[in-house]
Amino acid sequence: MGLFRGRKIAQNVWEPALLTQWLIPKNASGNDYNRVGSARHERPSPLFHGPEKHPWMSIMLYFKVRENYDNLTILIQQFVHGWRDRFGHVRQAEKRVEATPEEFTKRLRAFAADHPEADIVGFTRMRPEWMFKGQLPPKHPWIVVVAKAMDYDTLSYNLKGDFRTAVKAVMGGYERNHKAVVDIANWILKQGYSAKGYGGLTMIKDEWHVMIPPAIECGIGQLAKNGSMINDQLGSCFRLATVLTDMPFVADQPREIGVDEFCTSCKKCQTDCPPGAISNEKQLVRGDVKWYVDFDKCMPFLAEHKACGLCLSTCPWSRPGIAPNLSQKMLKKMARQATPAH
Ligand code: SF4
Ligand code: SF4
Numbered sequence: 001m002g003l004f005r006g007r008k009i010a011q012n013v014w015e016p017a018l019l020t021q022w023l024i025p026k027n028a029s030g031n032d033y034n035r036v037g038s039a040r041h042e043r044p045s046p047l048f049h050g051p052e053k054h055p056w057m058s059i060m061l062y063f064k065v066r067e068n069y070d071n072l073t074i075l076i077q078q079f080v081h082g083w084r085d086r087f088g089h090v091r092q093a094e095k096r097v098e099a100t101p102e103e104f105t106k107r108l109r110a111f112a113a114d115h116p117e118a119d120i121v122g123f124t125r126m127r128p129e130w131m132f133k134g135q136l137p138p139k140h141p142w143i144v145v146v147a148k149a150m151d152y153d154t155l156s157y158n159l160k161g162d163f164r165t166a167v168k169a170v171m172g173g174y175e176r177n178h179k180a181v182v183d184i185a186n187w188i189l190k191q192g193y194s195a196k197g198y199g200g201l202t203m204i205k206d207e208w209h210v211m212i213p214p215a216i217e218c219g220i221g222q223l224a225k226n227g228s229m230i231n232d233q234l235g236s237c238f239r240l241a242t243v244l245t246d247m248p249f250v251a252d253q254p255r256e257i258g259v260d261e262f263c264t265s266c267k268k269c270q271t272d273c274p275p276g277a278i279s280n281e282k283q284l285v286r287g288d289v290k291w292y293v294d295f296d297k298c299m300p301f302l303a304e305h306k307a308c309g310l311c312l313s314t315c316p317w318s319r320p321g322i323a324p325n326l327s328q329k330m331l332k333k334m335a336r337q338a339t340p341a342h
Pocket of ligand 2: 262264269270315317
């Protein structure tokens, strides 16, 4: 074990490097902070990045420094994202365009379909419980969720141990998807409605909200064993971004695409996760039993490798062209199981 790089000591057991061990808080678990084991429904705390101070701050900072210091591409991606957050939105038109929610939904879907950085779009009503703890109640009644594929070839460099290249797919995915949501917000603003686009790197105090729960609610995909979502076109290889707005839409519904059924018998991400952060069992987290990734095991590995995402690239659904067939197969299997034998 070195100062900066730990070592594998057994299958799915990673011993963190000396510096990482020193930075890991001694009496604080990120899983406790995430309320693992708690039956109480409550809003999540912004652990990964956010305005709240927490014991994992030092290691998060260490991760950011390591991730950025020798990677000009991701520095540029983050700069562009931040610049667009600050200066990218247009002024709201004074006169409102009048149309029905059905018509606005149709028009926005058409706009998103033509946008090169928006692959999938979904609509649902915004909920107060989707704001992180300590944030203000949502100002807008609607949330539009946009998914954008990451470049699988770049991401899958992590399968060869090259995390520095792989992270360009992650940051690039955030940045490109952010362009889509700011353009969508501007499309709405020009029609006289209020709107704001948020990317995965947007850090605006009081406006932090989760993206996976609304994405599930509007049918973009389902939560998978790797703690991320799977979509039936893009697998687990995509990023999310959102628009909050008062333009009225028709809400989408959650969709069954066979993810849970598949994850229950698949162990690929679990086996391939070097620190063993992925569990074969769902966990009780803030009142819901769901797939959950062990923060205390994942974070040190992530920090000392400048990135990871192996659980995204190794997932069979993420290989280009595979997800639609897998989903169809699982849905047929589930339909057969649901049909009583004669
Ligand atoms: S990013 Fe995924 S594969 Fe990597 S350590 Fe975390 S859970 Fe494991
Ligand atoms: S690798 Fe297998 S278990 Fe893990 S998320 Fe993908 S389908 Fe689910």
